[in-house]
Amino acid sequence: MTPGVFARTYSAKYPGSLFSKIxxxxxxxxxxxxxxxxxxxxxxxxxxxxxxxxxxxxREAGISICALSGTYNMAHPDPxxxxxxxxxxxxxxRAAREMGVPxxxxxxxxxELSDMxxxxxxxxxxxxxxxLRDELAFALALADEFDLTLGIEPEPGNVICDAAAARKVLDxxxxxxxxxxxxxANLLPPSAQSRQQEIVAHATDSLGEHLLLVxxxxxxxxxxxxxxxKGAVDLPQFVARVRATGYDGPLVGHNFEEVDAxxxxxxxxxxxxxxxxxxx
Numbered sequence: 158m159t160p161g162v163f164a165r166t167y168s169a170k171y172p173g174s175l176f177s178k179i180x181x182x183x184x185x186x187x188x189x190x191x192x193x194x195x196x197x198x199x200x201x202x203x204x205x206x207x208x209x210x211x212x213x214x215x216r217e218a219g220i221s222i223c224a225l226s227g228t229y230n231m232a233h234p235d236p237x238x239x240x241x242x243x244x245x246x247x248x249x250x251r252a253a254r255e256m257g258v259p260x261x262x263x264x265x266x267x268x269e270l271s272d273m274x275x276x277x278x279x280x281x282x283x284x285x286x287x288x289l290r291d292e293l294a295f296a297l298a299l300a301d302e303f304d305l306t307l308g309i310e311p312e313p314g315n316v317i318c319d320a321a322a323a324r325k326v327l328d329x330x331x332x333x334x335x336x337x338x339x340x341x342a343n344l345l346p347p348s349a350q351s352r353q354q355e356i357v358a359h360a361t362d363s364l365g366e367h368l369l370l371v372x373x374x375x376x377x378x379x380x381x382x383x384x385x386x387k388g389a390v391d392l393p394q395f396v397a398r399v400r401a402t403g404y405d406g407p408l409v410g411h412n413f414e415e416v417d418a419x420x421x422x423x424x425x426x427x428x429x430x431x432x433x434x435x436x437x
Contacts, residue, residue, distance in 0.1 A: 158396070158400070158404075158405055158406065158407065158408050158429045159184075159185040159186050159221075159406075159407050159408070159429070160183060160184050160185060160186070160407070160408055160410070160421075160422045160425035160426050160429065161184055161185065161186035161187055161188065161221075161223055161407035161408060161409035161410070162179060162182070162184045162186075162187055162188075162409060162410050162411065162418060162421070162422070163187070163188050163190070163409065163410075163411035163412075164179070164187045164188065164189045164190060164193040165190050165192065165193060165411075166411065166413065166414075166415055166418060167179065167193075167415055167418075168415060170193055170194060170195055171193055171194045171195075171211055171214055172194075172210070172214060175193060175214075176214050176215050176217070176218035176220045177218050179218070179220055180218045180219050180220055182418040182419045182422050183418075183419055183422030183423060183426060184220070184418075184422050185219070185220065185221060185407070186220065186221040186222070186223045186407035186409065187215070187220055187221070187222055187223065187409075188222075188223060188224045188225075188226065188262065188370070188407075188409050188411070189211070189215075189222045189224070189225050189226070189256075189258070190225070190226040191225070191226075191249065191252060194207060194211055197245065198226060198228065198245075198249075199227070199229055199242055199244075199245025199246055199248070199249060200245055200248050200249075201244055201245055201248070202248070203248040203251055203252055207252075208251070208252040208253075208254075208255035208256045209255050209256065211256055212255070212256040212257055212258070221407070222256060222258050223258070223260065223370060223406065223407045223409070224258065224260040224261065224262050224308065224338075224369075224370055224409075225249060225252060225253045225256065225258045225260070225261050225262070226249070226261075226262050227246050227249040227250065227253075227261040227262060227263055227296075227307075228262065228263065228264040228273075229242040229245070229246060229264065229266070229273075230242075230264065230266035230267065230273035231263065231264065231265050231266040231288075231289050231292035231293070231296075231316075232265060232266035232267055232268060232273075232280065232285050232288055232289045232292075232315070232316045233266060233267075233268070233270070233273070233288075234268050234270070234279070234284075234285075234288070236288070239288070239292060243295060246296065246299070247299055249261060250299045250300070250302075250303045250305060251303065253303065253305055254303040254304065254305060259305060259306055260305070260306050260307075260308050260369055260370060261300075261305055261306075261307055261308070262307075262308045262310060262338055262370070263296065263307055263308060263309050263310070264310070264312065264315060265289055265309055265312070265315045265316045265317040265326075266289065266292075266315055266316060267280055267314055267315055267316065268280055268282070268285055269314070272314075273314075273315075274312060274314045274315070275314045276313065276314040276315075276318070277314075280314075280315065280316045280318065281316075285316050286316065289316050289317075289326075290326075290329070290330075293307075293326070293330060293335070297330070297332050297334055297335060300332075300334040300335075301334065305334070306333075306334050306335070306336055306369060307334060307335050307336070308336055308337060308338040308369040308370055309323060309326065309335065309336075309337055309338065310337070310338035310339070310340060310343070310372070311323045311337070311339070311340075311343055311344065311360075312343055313343055313344075313346060319344060319360075320344065320356075320359055320360035320363055320364055321363075323337055323363075323364055324363045324364060327364075327367055335367075336367040336368065336369035337364045337367045337368055337369060338368075338369060338370045338371070338372060339360065339361070339364060339368055339370075339371050339372065339399065340371075340372035340373075340374050341353075341357050341360075341374075341390050341391075341392070341395040342372075342374040342375060342376045342382070342388075342390050343374070344356050344357065344360055345357075345376065345389070345390060346380055347378060347379060347380050350378065350389050353389075353390070353391055353394075354391070354394065357391075357394065357395055357398055358398060361398040361399055361401070361402055365399070365401075365402030365403070365404070366402065366403075368399060368402060368404045368406075369406075370406060370407065370409065371399050371404060371406065371407070371408055371409065372408075372409050372410075372411060373385045373392055373395075373396075373408050373409060373410045373411075373425055374390070374410070374411055374412050375387060375388035375389075375390045375392065376388045376389060376390060377389055382412040382413070383413070384410075384413040384414075384417040384420060384421050384424075385410045385413070385421045385424050385425060386420075386421070386424040386428075392424075392425075392428055393428045393431065396408065396428050396429065408425050408429060410422075410425055
């Protein structure tokens with residue numbers, strides 16, 4: 158495993174000092190967003206050569222781009238709105254192929270119109286599930302075309318809100334191109350933190366063979382995001398559990414200030430080294 162970070166953590170953009178800053182702070186991998194190259198996250202146009210140029214910049218800095226964000230609200234209740242975002246998503250997929258990045262990450266979305274990360278009572282409805290499945294069918298057709306994999310991240314405010322929902326969609330879709338991005342913090346609202354060991358064990362046991370990427374966000378006892386190692390998430394235990402599944406990819410920290418990046422990289426490196434030498 159290697160410490161990684163969201164490229165959006167940094168104020169620097171590409172072209173420029175972005176990748177050298179990531180490397181200097183102690184990370185070996187990054188989850189990239191096209192907004193970090195001055196484009197829209199879902200660009201309606203992809204300038205010729207830019208994807209290959211980004212990939213070359215990362216290689217020169219010694220950084221692996223482990224995933225590219227393709228996030229959009231796949232469960233938005235308006236089908237016209239959802240379909241309006243497909244061109245941008247297709248450009249993300251094309252960029253990933255040209256960058257040599259095998260994984261595009263998804264947001265399964267919410268029925269909440271104003272915020273795709275916010276829970277809505279209708280997220281549990283049959284129609285929300287059908288709409289999500291329709292978008293996944295579109296996305297997986299592109300994954301076949303571009304020879305990529307797609308990663309769903311269970312998010313508490315989304316249709317795929319927990320490990321059980323993630324397992325359900327995997328069992329229904331049954332595609333080798335669909336897997337999971339797992340973040341323990343997303344499974345641990347304040348009311349569930351006392352059962353952290355049980356919840357994390359269930360998630361890694363049920364989803365472990367499908368893990369494509371692992372995140373290391375941390376939250377405090379009130380659910381507020383803090384730098385990794387400063388909150389209530391038992392990240393060493395989480396790393397031990399995901400390592401036991403056979404996962405050996407990046408451990409990606411995010412949702413902290415740029416000034417905290419070196420400390421997060423050091424913390425992630427320490428728990429990776431520790432868990433690599435202790436039984437899971």
